[in-house]
Amino acid sequence: MTIVQLKYAIAVAEHRNFTIAAEKCFVTQPTLSMQIQKLEGELEITIFDRSKKPIGMTEVGTKIIQQCKKIVSESEKMQDVVDKDRGVIGGNFKLGIVPTIMPTLLPIFLDELVSKYPMLKVSFFELPTFELIDKLKNNGLDLIIASTPLEDDELIEKPIYYEPFVAYLPEKNKNFGKKEIIPKDLYSNDLLLLRDGHCFRNSIENLCFDCHEYKGKFELKSGSFETLINLADQGLGITFLPYLHTLRLNSNQKKMLHSFKNPKPAREVSLVYHKNENKIHIINEIKDLLNKLTKRKLQFNDVNIISPIKNREAIRV
Amino acid sequence: MTIVQLKYAIAVAEHRNFTIAAEKCFVTQPTLSMQIQKLEGELEITIFDRSKKPIGMTEVGTKIIQQCKKIVSESEKMQDVVDKDRGVIGGNFKLGIVPTIMPTLLPIFLDELVSKYPMLKVSFFELPTFELIDKLKNNGLDLIIASTPLEDDELIEKPIYYEPFVAYLPEKNKNFGKKEIIPKDLYSNDLLLLRDGHCFRNSIENLCFDCHEYKGKFELKSGSFETLINLADQGLGITFLPYLHTLRLNSNQKKMLHSFKNPKPAREVSLVYHKNENKIHIINEIKDLLNKLTKRKLQFNDVNIISPIKNREAIRV
DNA sequence: TATATTTAATAGGAATAATTTATATTAATA
DNA sequence: TATTAATATAAATTATTCCTATTAAATATA
DSSP states (O other): OOHHHHHHHHHHHHHSOHHHHHHHTTSOHHHHHHHHHHHHHHHTSOOEETTSSSOEEOHHHHHHHHHHHHHHHHHHHHHHHHHHHHTOOOEEEEEEEOTTTHHHHHHHHHHHHHHHOTTEEEEEEEOOHHHHHHHHHTTSOSEEEEEEOOOOTTEEEEEEEEEEEEEEOOTTSTTTTOSSBOGGGGTTSOEEEEOTTOHHHHHHHHHHTTTSOOOSSOEEEESOHHHHHHHHHTTSOEEEEEHHHHTTSOHHHHTTEEEBOSSEEEEEEEEEEETTOTTHHHHHHHHHHHHHHHHHHOOOOSEEEOOSSTTOOOEEO | OOHHHHHHHHHHHHHSOHHHHHHHTTSOHHHHHHHHHHHHHHHTSOOEETTSSSOEEOHHHHHHHHHHHHHHHHHHHHHHHHHHHHTOOOEEEEEEEOTTTHHHHHHHHHHHHHHHOTTEEEEEEEOOHHHHHHHHHTTSOSEEEEEEOOOOTTEEEEEEEEEEEEEEOOTTSTTTTOSSBOGGGGTTSOEEEEOTTOHHHHHHHHHHTTTSOOOSSOEEEESOHHHHHHHHHTTSOEEEEEHHHHTTSOHHHHTTEEEBOSSEEEEEEEEEEETTOTTHHHHHHHHHHHHHHHHHHOOOOSEEEOOSSTTOOOEEO
């Protein structure tokens, strides 16, 4: 049994196709086929059900592949041990960030990240939460930054900041000008939300809809906050912005902002990584860096964390 | 990097000698040397300090070997996955038992173990606790049965029974004939104990000496309970027996037994295995078997567990 | 039904890698 | 300095992996 064989098997399990798996492993299909056969022969089991199309997994096969992943994951940590010892924060690092966090967080720490760790080649991936989680679990990402809690047993979450939601109310809204608002004030408004698949939307729905029926005339799902603000400016409804987004508005727009009364509804933004702790030394560096950089900008204590998972209760911090 | 290379490295780390390590791996010394060099080359570090005699480890080397052990351990679990799926309780299984438990426990379950699992080849090792732990950590054993708690982070303990200590008092002892005794009664007696290295002795010392100075005239450390009983019979002091041992005494000897008042001082006897959970399916079978077989013989609830680790407090169950 | 098309398995040979035997080097010790 | 013990190196052998080419089987299409 070799580590290479295990990688081949994982590739077949993932792509359900020997030819494609072979390509991904940079070998020819016969090579991969032979090694899979050898692995199956040595273990005296069949891992893949070749009679099905696409290729299926036997019951043992599924468990075997799980174990394969463990072994490969542990073997990949070997390089981490070396890097950690050298104190070298280097190599390739794949960081996924959800779209509603990316534009505000990246400017805060990208500069310092690249200048502090010149040996580190970071690739950024902007994807919705569920895709990030998927990639994280399949070794396609080393770390993600997303709204939490995600409630996933395979993952570890390390909160870095709590970011309150701020309501953006057009002038003619009945609550406009109020010093502090509470979620209940907004129940019967038309909501302008990001389109589905963005966890930010789930959070807002948990905030406004969870225990109350939606009472507005319509809701619109857009892809960016810019659109939502423009629509709100035209009096088509209200929207919500995460706090960091409000810092980049012009002075006119800022007049529309209405912050919530304590405990402010907020989202918890966390670093999320796999339990296998691959590249943990780099993750820790990024964590320290982010904690340092966000500490100044975000000091909210009395907040209610609105879950990005549908229909979950708020957690007070 | 191959699993074979990792096994070679682990062998060198263990034996601190390339030649011996090669023998243990059933290859020639140059083979092993070359593979170690390749591994070091690929990782771009040196694992072993060849300038020292015996061979030393570099700082990274130590961490690398830890990671090697993890990978190899996970890779060995592959076969477990297969065996578990087949429902086959088979293959080689190495079970270590401390000397004070071996002679009483083995007769209880050996028969049923071998007849229930004919495919399983169990090797038994009778060794003092510290050696068992050492072997368990180095994959030299799959499971041990010992007095617990051991307080070792790498190990998992599953208690199977609580075995009270019974005092063996010669006729002329001042407490002879008492219906129930308490530890304090025995503080000023001459103690006949097993020689050092046996955890049973530590337990007794925790029971009688922990907070009190030893007041007897002498103590003798023997290798077996038989000797101790004979010496006690001759009036040379008192001794203690674990409950299961008392069942095999003749009727005359049984008259000397004095059990403790509740909560009885007792030892906790547990299955102890490594956190890596190798061969866990077999371990679980043995656990179930032992629980079933000892349930009838040992039903003591109100006991104080006397630790086999020196100078630890009792734990009431 | 016959014919493409897709996909995995097989065969044979080239390239690569692991292992062995034999030998050299090195370091410690008498 | 000679001797011993232990690791490294060299050359040859063996084993394994991998590739190219081909076959076989299954599926889809005409």
